[in-house]
Amino acid sequence: MLKINDLTWSAPDGGRVLRGVDLEIPDNKLVVITGPNGGGKTTLAKLISGLETPDSGSIELDGTDITKLDITERAKLGISYAFQQPVRFKGITVSDLLELAAGEKLSVGEARSYLMRVGLCAREYINREVNDTLSGGEIKRIEIATVLARHSRLSIFDEPEAGIDLWSFNNLIDVFTDMRKNLNGSLIIISHQERILSIADEIVVIADGKITMQGEADKVLKCLLSDDPSCMECPKKEVHYHGGEVNE
Amino acid sequence: MNEITKEILKSVSDYNDGYKDAYSIRENGCGVARKSTENIKIEDKEDAPGLVIRVKPGTKGERVSIPACVTHGNIDDIVYNDFYIGEGADVLIVAGCGVHLDTGEPARHNGIHRFFLGKNSHVVYQEKHVGTGRGPGIRSIDPVTEITLDEGSELEMDSLQLGGVDKTIRKTSAVVGKEAHLIIRERILTDGEQEAVTDFVVEMNGENSGVNLISRSVAKGSSHQAYRSKIIGNAPCTGHSECDAILADNGKVDAAPELSANHEDAALIHEAAIGKIAGEQITKLRTLGLTEAEAEAKIVAGFLK
Ligand SMILES: Nc1ncnc2c1ncn2[C@@H]1O[C@H](COP(=O)(O)OP(=O)(O)O)[C@@H](O)[C@H]1O
Numbered sequence: 001m002l003k004i005n006d007l008t009w010s011a012p013d014g015g016r017v018l019r020g021v022d023l024e025i026p027d028n029k030l031v032v033i034t035g036p037n038g039g040g041k042t043t044l045a046k047l048i049s050g051l052e053t054p055d056s057g058s059i060e061l062d063g064t065d066i067t068k069l070d071i072t073e074r075a076k077l078g079i080s081y082a083f084q085q086p087v088r089f090k091g092i093t094v095s096d097l098l099e100l101a102a103g104e105k106l107s108v109g110e111a112r113s114y115l116m117r118v119g120l121c122a123r124e125y126i127n128r129e130v131n132d133t134l135s136g137g138e139i140k141r142i143e144i145a146t147v148l149a150r151h152s153r154l155s156i157f158d159e160p161e162a163g164i165d166l167w168s169f170n171n172l173i174d175v176f177t178d179m180r181k182n183l184n185g186s187l188i189i190i191s192h193q194e195r196i197l198s199i200a201d202e203i204v205v206i207a208d209g210k211i212t213m214q215g216e217a218d219k220v221l222k223c224l225l226s227d228d229p230s231c232m233e234c235p236k237k238e239v240h241y242h243g244g245e246v247n248e
Numbered sequence: 249m250n251e252i253t254k255e256i257l258k259s260v261s262d263y264n265d266g267y268k269d270a271y272s273i274r275e276n277g278c279g280v281a282r283k284s285t286e287n288i289k290i291e292d293k294e295d296a297p298g299l300v301i302r303v304k305p306g307t308k309g310e311r312v313s314i315p316a317c318v319t320h321g322n323i324d325d326i327v328y329n330d331f332y333i334g335e336g337a338d339v340l341i342v343a344g345c346g347v348h349l350d351t352g353e354p355a356r357h358n359g360i361h362r363f364f365l366g367k368n369s370h371v372v373y374q375e376k377h378v379g380t381g382r383g384p385g386i387r388s389i390d391p392v393t394e395i396t397l398d399e400g401s402e403l404e405m406d407s408l409q410l411g412g413v414d415k416t417i418r419k420t421s422a423v424v425g426k427e428a429h430l431i432i433r434e435r436i437l438t439d440g441e442q443e444a445v446t447d448f449v450v451e452m453n454g455e456n457s458g459v460n461l462i463s464r465s466v467a468k469g470s471s472h473q474a475y476r477s478k479i480i481g482n483a484p485c486t487g488h489s490e491c492d493a494i495l496a497d498n499g500k501v502d503a504a505p506e507l508s509a510n511h512e513d514a515a516l517i518h519e520a521a522i523g524k525i526a527g528e529q530i531t532k533l534r535t536l537g538l539t540e541a542e543a544e545a546k547i548v549a550g551f552l553k
């Protein structure tokens with residue numbers, strides 16, 4: 001289990017971004033984090049994967065405090081993060097990146113299967129450089145494929161739907177549905193997409209640097225889709241669902 | 249031929265106790281082995297040290313290797329090699345060079361290569377430079393390449409220097425004729441106190457001629473690199489030059505690209521980017537489990553691949 005305790009983070013310009021986040025991510029569940037843009041979702045993902053260091057609070061994975069571990073150490077513990085904005089590299093090919101992610105040489109068949117899962121024709125992409133000749137949607141799918149290749153203890157996908165066409169999006173839903181069924185660890189997806197929210201086990205809503213709602217997916221989703229403004233706009237009226245129990 | 253030469257030949261060309269096709273091996277300023285073939289004739293140049301290499305019109309799929317090695321100090325080798333490529337020929341030319349020093353004396357190889365490409369011929373020209381040995385002497389390799397491209401011909405030049413050469417001044421000039429194309433890919437890694445200067449001058453004289461210069465360099469340690477390029481468009485043509493450099497430690501790079509368009513249908517573009525490795529690239533690879541040093545090495549290796 002991933003346990004986040006009272007985490008705070010301020011941007012370099014001093015603005016408070018996360019204002020005390022407490023969160024438990026259970027194993028073998030698909031947890032979708034949603035909420036308005038600028039709410040702090042990506043920041044939370046960066047703190048979990050070690051890209052940023054919190055001002056205060058702690059992060060535990062399976063009972064071990066990982067707050068002080070660096071990015072590489074956390075990656076080696078099995079934390080993976082598919083960036084919201086993937087990085088481009090001159091001279092590094094898709095297959096290089098997949099092999100770095102897998103931590104071993106991949107057969108052509110294995111490399112292909114990761115690309116096919118994200119809806120990319122393997123033959124066309126496997127030797128392409130991960131550079132700026134790739135479109136936003138293409139690089140996004142390659143980013144997702146690299147995280148799939150890691151078979152991680154904890155995978156975080158940050159807005160995987162962004163820039164992706166409908167056909168590939170259907171593919172992605174299949175990928176995540178499939179991952180959810182065969183989960184051997186934790187899966188976090190940050191998303192605004194109703195179809196991704198609808199395959200979640202749990203949904204967490206983050207707004208203005210705080211968790212404003214958390215609970216079983218169908219309950220949170222119902223609340224999110226209702227017109228009741230108290231759900232989204234008033235963080236004071238927090239509704240926490242834990243294992244079906246309501247703690248107001 | 250000494251053992252050091254053999255090692256250099258293996259690293260700069262596909263030497264395997266000899267070469268399959270035509271070749272000439274130069275060691276410490278002297279030709280030590282040579283073979284011509286039916287289609288590729290290699291002869292001594294009459295007025296200067298060096299070779300005249302003639303490729304028969306229509307020759308396809310053959311290669312010629314002309315490596316040069318310097319294996320001890322106090323040598324300043326200058327060689328003039330001229331290549332005449334017959335109409336419609338399509339060949340590979342490999343011109344590797346290595347300078348090996350076990351002492352403190354300097355050594356230099358200066359290869360002056362002239363290429364005359366006949367109509368519709370195609371040449372891939374590979375040039376790989378290395379410096380080896382434990383001696384502190386300065387290893388210099390100063391290639392001069394002069395290219396004349398006749399109608400419809402194409403030269404692709406791949407130039408590689410990935411370490412060990414202390415000083416290099418590389419001058420390449422070309423005159424590109426009608427519908428002819430020149431592609432130059434250069435990759436240079438310098439470290440320590442090394443210096444590398446690259447100087448391209450390309451005159452686009454023929455209608456629909458094209459040039460593409462791509463330079464990738466990495467300057468580590470306290471090394472210094474300078475990239476100068478000048479593309480002169482005298483006819484309807486396309487020209488593109490791209491200089492990408494990564495700085496590490498205290499490396500320095502100067503890039504001075506120049507474009508001159510003397511014809512209204514000359515379309516010339518230059519791109520240059522110099523900077524250290526993007527932090528987000530290192531971060532991304534670290535999230536895949538690499539250490540910072542491993543990530544940096546991967547990024548540099550990919551960049552220079
Ligand atoms: N490095 C930074 N410098 C300044 N502001 C930042 C930085 N990183 C995040 N922020 C700010 O923090 C807020 C939350 O950002 P983010 O976590 O990306 O939100 P989300 O992913 O929910 O859209 C935004 O207002 C954003 O501008």
Ligand SMILES: [Mg+2]
Nearest residue numbers: 041042043084
């Ligand atoms: Mg975000």
